[in-house]
Amino acid sequence: MTETTNNLYYFDLQRQLWQDYFDLDIKENKWAPRVSKCFVKQHYTCRTYGFPKHIVEQRLQTITQQFQRTINELQQYILQSEQNVKYWQPYIYPAILSNAINECVKSAQQRLRQEFDYKKKMLALDSNDCSLITKFYDLKPNEVQIQLAKQIWQTTASILKTKAQEEIL
Numbered sequence: 241m242t243e244t245t246n247n248l249y250y251f252d253l254q255r256q257l258w259q260d261y262f263d264l265d266i267k268e269n270k271w272a273p274r275v276s277k278c279f280v281k282q283h284y285t286c287r288t289y290g291f292p293k294h295i296v297e298q299r300l301q302t303i304t305q306q307f308q309r310t311i312n313e314l315q316q317y318i319l320q321s322e323q324n325v326k327y328w329q330p331y332i333y334p335a336i337l338s339n340a341i342n343e344c345v346k347s348a349q350q351r352l353r354q355e356f357d358y359k360k361k362m363l364a365l366d367s368n369d370c371s372l373i374t375k376f377y378d379l380k381p382n383e384v385q386i387q388l389a390k391q392i393w394q395t396t397a398s399i400l401k402t403k404a405q406e407e408i409l
Contacts, residue, residue, distance in 0.1 A: 241314070241317040241318075241321065241338075241341060242341050242344070242345065244310060244313050244314045244317060245314060245341050245342060245345045246345045246348070246349070247306075247310050248307070248310045248311065248314060249345055249346065249349055250349070250352070251303055251306050251307040251310055252307060253349075253352065253353060253356045254303050254356075255300070255303045255304065255307055256356070256360070257356055257359055257360055257363075258296060258299050258300045258303060259300065260360050260363055260364075261291055261296050261363065262296050262297070262300060264363065264364065264367050265291075265293065265296065318334065318338065321334045321337065321338075322334050376389060
């Protein structure tokens with residue numbers, strides 16, 4: 241029952257992340273191909289943005305099915321525990337046991353939730369970066385302007401990396 245509860249919360253985190261991918265692309269009405277390594281290196285961005293629509297929809301559908309299957313499995317465990325409760329010594333209320341398992345799993349997944357929250361924030365930021373870079377190139381800059389912009393992006397990336405390292409220390 242604990243493992244199934246853990247899986248349920250994990251699938252929900254995945255579902256939320258992929259739903260954010262979907263919502264972001266729907267909002268922008270843009271289903272971009274995955275950003276190349278060369279683009280990332282030249283523009284000092286990340287590669288978390290840009291899944292094709294069919295991949296996002298397929299992943300959402302798979303996760304939704306896993307999520308529903310896990311809910312059904314958890315309901316079976318709950319029904320089973322309600323049937324077996326009369327044999328337990330000492331008696332434990334199934335609702336109390338279920339709540340204890342939920343709290344234990346939530347506590348154990350705190351770091352995982354933080355990682356998923358980070359991924360969701362990076363998704364939004366990467367999307368914004370790609371949009372701004374596209375708008376920059378739509379202005380038809382000359383080669384000097386492109387090189388200056390790349391230097392600015394590199395300097396900004398270096399500053400942010402240094403700040404992140406300082407925060408770790």
